[in-house]
Amino acid sequence: MPKEVVAIAPRRLVFREYDEPPLKPNEIHMRSRLSAEKHGTTLALYRGLSPLNEKVYDSKLGLFFPKDSGRGWTASFPMHIGNITVGIITEVGNAVTNFKVGDRVYGYLPIKETHTVVENRVYSAPPELRDEELVCIDPAAVALIAIREGNVKIGEKVAIFGLGAIGLMAVQMAKISGSTLIISVEPFEKRRKLTLRFGADIVFDPKGCDVGLEIRKVTEESGVDVSIETSGSYQALHQAVRATRYGGTIVPVSWYHGEAKGLNLGEEWHFNRHTMVSGARVESEPYRDHPRWDRKRVYETVIKLLRQKRLDVDGILDPVVKFEDVIEAYRMIDEEPEKTIKLGVKYE
Numbered sequence: 001m002p003k004e005v006v007a008i009a010p011r012r013l014v015f016r017e018y019d020e021p022p023l024k025p026n027e028i029h030m031r032s033r034l035s036a037e038k039h040g041t042t043l044a045l046y047r048g049l050s051p052l053n054e055k056v057y058d059s060k061l062g063l064f065f066p067k068d069s070g071r072g073w074t075a076s077f078p079m080h081i082g083n084i085t086v087g088i089i090t091e092v093g094n095a096v097t098n099f100k101v102g103d104r105v106y107g108y109l110p111i112k113e114t115h116t117v118v119e120n121r122v123y124s125a126p127p128e129l130r131d132e133e134l135v136c137i138d139p140a141a142v143a144l145i146a147i148r149e150g151n152v153k154i155g156e157k158v159a160i161f162g163l164g165a166i167g168l169m170a171v172q173m174a175k176i177s178g179s180t181l182i183i184s185v186e187p188f189e190k191r192r193k194l195t196l197r198f199g200a201d202i203v204f205d206p207k208g209c210d211v212g213l214e215i216r217k218v219t220e221e222s223g224v225d226v227s228i229e230t231s232g233s234y235q236a237l238h239q240a241v242r243a244t245r246y247g248g249t250i251v252p253v254s255w256y257h258g259e260a261k262g263l264n265l266g267e268e269w270h271f272n273r274h275t276m277v278s279g280a281r282v283e284s285e286p287y288r289d290h291p292r293w294d295r296k297r298v299y300e301t302v303i304k305l306l307r308q309k310r311l312d313v314d315g316i317l318d319p320v321v322k323f324e325d326v327i328e329a330y331r332m333i334d335e336e337p338e339k340t341i342k343l344g345v346k347y348e
């Protein structure tokens with residue numbers, strides 16, 4: 001029987017056997033080849049620390065409510081983990097029109113050995129893109145939204161806080177957009193080294209300096225035009241505020257949780273008239289430049305950039321482990337994040 005990885009409680013993963021359901025006419029069955037995780041979002045859920053672990057969200061009102069309110073959607077255990085999976089179709093229903101057996105496809109699917117889903121949940125894999133590029137489409141899409149929502153233009157000075165997969169993609173996209181100075185901020189050495197290859201001009205370790213001050217020094221004391229915060233740290237968000245020039249823009253990408261320790265809105269934020277663009281999420285439609293840009297165009301653009309080799313994913317999937325080792329790998333990305341960037345899981 002095939003196996004999947006399931007979180008049954010905070011910080012507790014197990015392998016679980018399952019039976020694939022009978023194939024319906026509009027469904028496909030696929031065998032997984034490579035999966036990747038979305039560290040910020042899924043780790044918060046896995047740890048039991050996200051707002052959705054404690055409350056429910058009413059999407060119509062746009063408000064959170066207590067868990068016992070009986071309204072909205074929430075997160076609960078057991079839950080699947082994983083972000084994007086690439087696989088090969090092994091069977092198709094008799095009403096499937098877009099795929100055939102042997103096609104390579106990808107989609108937002110959890111970490112498990114096989115999948116049976118309706119055909120519109122997966123997408124045909126462009127033959128020129130490697131599996132490793134396909135599973136990086138999600139962080140690239142989020143980074144593209146952040147760059148666009150921050151209105152990064154030719155000549156802008158940009159600071160990017162947090163160099164996980166999204167931050168590393170944002171560095172590359174800031175370069176593509178014509179930024180003349182890209183500053184990266186990251187406490188982990190592994191990620192700092194990689195960002196220099198991806199186009200950052202200056203890299204700071206926030207553990208060893210006053211980042212806001214240092215960024216002011218290297219920008220003739222003015223600060224950057226745009227700061228993009230991808231780490232989920234309130235302290236990093238505070239330094240992003242300090243690093244941004246008067247009238248500049250701050251784009252928090254991360255899904256924050258817990259008390260906002262280290263963020264003081266009575267200091268630089270109060271005095272420097274920043275614009276803060278909240279929640280640079282692909283799912284948060286319509287976008288500010290709607291109707292010209294929608295989710296479909298975001299993904300089409302990312303795929304085109306990958307096809308043109310203007311985005312580099314080499315080094316982002318780290319570690320890449322065998323399926324049977326994924327539980328131990330999860331422990332590592334949770335407890336020793338300095339050793340990781342984005343988890344990849346191979347099945348073959």
